[in-house]
Amino acid sequence: MSYSKVGVVTGANKGIGLAIVRQLALQYPKSPLNNGPFLIYLTARDKGRGEAAIKDLEQDAQLKKARALKADGGLAEIKFHELDITDSSSIKSLADHLKQAHSDGIDFVVNNAGIAMDGFDANIVKTTLDCNYYKTLEACHAFLPLLKSTGRIVNVASMSGHLNKYSDDIRNRFLASKTEDDVSSIMKDFATAVEAGKEKDAGFPSAAYAVSKAGLIGGTRALARTAKEKGSGVLINCCCPGYVNTDMSKGNGTKTPDEGAQTPVLLAIQDIQGKTGTFWQSEKEIEW
Template structure:
């Protein structure tokens, strides 16, 4: 089977990630980027859950009504692939598979995989930053060289990562950051402040998830700047899906997963008119 476009969604076996895959299949036929059949990789760390999620999509009533997946002439196909972004080996293995199977490159990656832990201490901070910041960026660096000219890299951040709860000094350092190293230094400083029990005194919120997402927003902007400086044309953006009712929000939330999927899907398959390095929410650009 040949495909005109190839996309990847990480952390896609449930919640927002699964909804993103679903909405991609539903919306791609009307996308201005539709130039033929789309293959979507539903990437998740647990094979049984990933394959179960895949089966649920092929049994989805709305997808059946739209004939999005079920017929020979369908616009999209979905495949499961193993990926644990906290395991370098699986990142490398998946990247190698993509390179071998799709030698001309892929069209978009939506990095949705993330964790939100209860409590707050240095171990929570280390684990949360490890997944949401460092591992996501490792995935970015593995997949970005595979994305075609004009393709998309979308990192799912959060409004929790906006800069309203920081001291002026920390906020200004975030806003002045231009390289990934600048942002990584901020993450290291936060972890050190927490280890010393002085994060509030030093201008940080006591919130591991929020800081990890602030770091991801800043690093995404830095990746976009680096892409532009080397003359690349991949559009690199971060976004907030909104307050979505998922396992991660432990039953809270005001949006459904399908509603939360709208902005990531837009950034992957809509006409962005070249906009890159921005933070988006509710399908609109927001100031960080």
């Protein structure tokens, strides 16, 4: 079957990622981008969990009532594809599949996959930066050539990535960053300072997740700038879903996953008036 729209959501077998898939299916019929059948790739590291998530969605009462899915006469179809965002070969495998299966290109990628680890030390910082910053941007570069000229990338960052936790010097470096290398140099300086036990002296918070998400926001801005300079029409933005009640927040969040999904879904399939390189929260653009 041919699809008019094809989207990918990473880290989507539970929590915010699963809610994003669900809301995409629900909201697509009224989206200004609706032009026919819609395929959503739900990706996850674990095949069993990913396929179980799809089965749950196929029995979802709200999706059935809305007749959102193809099986119920709707527009959306959900397929599983394995993706471990921390594994370069896994990123390449998904990119190769998308290129082969959708020669006309895909329409969007929502990079939701990420980690939040307990504790704080040099190893936790290295692991967190690798997943949430370096590998997420690696995925962006792998998927960018596959996107249609009207395509979109949405990187799920966090309000913890706001710049109010840094020294003026580090904050100004973030704001002045123009390239991914500029942002990566800040990430490297953070990792080096943590190894020396002097991250606070260097102007950073003692928080691996927060710094990784600040890096992702900066990296997203830089990627969008470079793409625009090359004449690409792809819109590349990032967002904070809010403090969502998921495993990552240990059940302490104040928003439901469906509420957290609203801003990523808006950036993927609603009219955002050509905005690119921006940071969003609560369905509107905000200051970093």
